[in-house]
Amino acid sequence: MQSFDIAVIGAGIAGASVAARLTQAGKRVVLCEMENQAGYHTTGRSAAIFAPTYGPTVIRALARASQSFFENPPEKFSDGPLFSPRQIMMISRADQTAALDKLIAQMGDDPTVSVVDEPGLREINPLVRKGYASAAFLDHAGQEIDVSALHQGFLRQFKSGGGTVMLKTEVLALAQHSTHWRITTKDRDIEAGIVVNAAGAWADKLGQMVEAEHIGLLPKRRTAAMIAAPHKLGPDFPMTIDIEEQFYIKPDAGRLLISPADETLSAPCDAQPEELDIAICVDRIEKAFDLSVRRIESKWAGLRSFVADGAPVTGFSQRVDGFYWLAGQGGYGIQTAPALSAYAACEILGEAPAAELALAGVDPNDLMVTRLS
Numbered sequence: 001m002q003s004f005d006i007a008v009i010g011a012g013i014a015g016a017s018v019a020a021r022l023t024q025a026g027k028r029v030v031l032c033e034m035e036n037q038a039g040y041h042t043t044g045r046s047a048a049i050f051a052p053t054y055g056p057t058v059i060r061a062l063a064r065a066s067q068s069f070f071e072n073p074p075e076k077f078s079d080g081p082l083f084s085p086r087q088i089m090m091i092s093r094a095d096q097t098a099a100l101d102k103l104i105a106q107m108g109d110d111p112t113v114s115v116v117d118e119p120g121l122r123e124i125n126p127l128v129r130k131g132y133a134s135a136a137f138l139d140h141a142g143q144e145i146d147v148s149a150l151h152q153g154f155l156r157q158f159k160s161g162g163g164t165v166m167l168k169t170e171v172l173a174l175a176q177h178s179t180h181w182r183i184t185t186k187d188r189d190i191e192a193g194i195v196v197n198a199a200g201a202w203a204d205k206l207g208q209m210v211e212a213e214h215i216g217l218l219p220k221r222r223t224a225a226m227i228a229a230p231h232k233l234g235p236d237f238p239m240t241i242d243i244e245e246q247f248y249i250k251p252d253a254g255r256l257l258i259s260p261a262d263e264t265l266s267a268p269c270d271a272q273p274e275e276l277d278i279a280i281c282v283d284r285i286e287k288a289f290d291l292s293v294r295r296i297e298s299k300w301a302g303l304r305s306f307v308a309d310g311a312p313v314t315g316f317s318q319r320v321d322g323f324y325w326l327a328g329q330g331g332y333g334i335q336t337a338p339a340l341s342a343y344a345a346c347e348i349l350g351e352a353p354a355a356e357l358a359l360a361g362v363d364p365n366d367l368m369v370t371r372l373s
């Protein structure tokens with residue numbers, strides 16, 4: 001039987017990033033993934049955006065703490081840059097002013113954000129229908145993330161550090177013996193001292209396998225589709241989001257990615273788009289923009305998994321020794337992965353978190369699994 005210091009379950013961005021950091025610290029790590037491809041589930045289905053003004057306070061802090069990694073990844077991490085600029089514009093109708101004001105108040109005097117009126121927003125995105133929106137919030141620090149390069153970069157780091165990836169290896173059972181876990185999969189059993197639960201939408205299910213605490217994880221389906229752009233879009237064309245997150249559009253390789261920003265509860269599964277969500281999406285998009293959607297070129301859905309307060313869940317289980325949670329990244333798991341994995345790796349290794357996390361305002365109390373009890 002193969003034996004490791006640490007077994008990380010789930011090879012999405014959460015599992016790949018923490019596994020890479022643990023091998024860099026000299027640990028013998030195995031990364032178990034039930035699919036035949038790492039990143040098949042939520043990680044491979046994201047909108048690939050870095051939006052430092054999006055999400056709960058701790059998410060914003062984790063995004064800030066991740067920024068330097070995206071801008072200056074380690075040598076040979078990826079062939080090209082991980083970031084390319086993508087301004088984010090949140091448009092507000094006259095009846096949504098309260099939501100706009102709330103966001104402005106939260107941002108304080110952040111120099112990377114500003115507010116524009118209707119002529120200003122239509123200059124930035126001329127597709128916004130005349131008379132639809134009265135103002136918009138601009139996040140100038142928004143970026144497009146090369147998700148594949150980020151994910152593959154972590155996987156490459158992991159393998160070159162001696163890590164073992166096991167694909168088509170669904171963890172079926174976990175049993176604790178005095179000093180180690182026995183991990184049962186269809187084809188083999190593995191031993192490891194610590195288990196890291198990075199199973200995405202399946203994380204609570206995995207927790208229940210070992211009778212760990214219930215974290216109340218709720219997978220929520222989000223739909224996306226690709227349509228033709230009405231004309232060539234300039235490089236400055238912004239991702240444009242409804243201020244109350246009812247829809248968004250984003251340029252994507254000459255086309256437009258559109259989403260109804262749905263959040264439908266789901267069991268953990270291989271999420272698929274529903275026709276109704278696509279129809280709702282088209283309706284909202286056609287109301288807000290001078291766009292007539294003739295054909296959906298492609299469509300997909302993925303699960304964004306949240307606990308009650310919308311923040312990630314990290315930390316060793318309080319009920320089961322050697323079982324570490326790395327779950328609940330919701331709609332922010334890509335943009336926070338560099339900092340969250342650094343934080344989790346330090347905790348797993350029993351080290352103090354890097355000072356830059358505190359400098360960015362990351363409060364560990366907002367991440368700990370114990371906050372949920």
Ligand SMILES: Cc1cc2nc3c(=O)[nH]c(=O)nc-3n(C[C@H](O)[C@H](O)[C@H](O)COP(=O)(O)OP(=O)(O)OC[C@H]3O[C@@H](n4cnc5c(N)ncnc54)[C@H](O)[C@@H]3O)c2cc1C
Nearest residue numbers: 010012013014034042043047049171200302332333334335
């Ligand atoms: C439409 C959409 C748009 C998004 N846009 C953005 C965005 O712009 N920016 C951003 O930061 N985030 C975005 N997100 C969210 C982001 O994609 C997620 O937060 C992130 O991918 C979660 O990563 P993960 O590794 O936790 O989960 P996953 O990628 O789902 O990985 C978990 C893995 O665990 C495996 N697994 C589960 N159970 C087992 C088991 N028993 N044994 C072995 N393996 C197992 C699964 O097969 C899976 O591969 C978006 C998500 C969606 C759906």
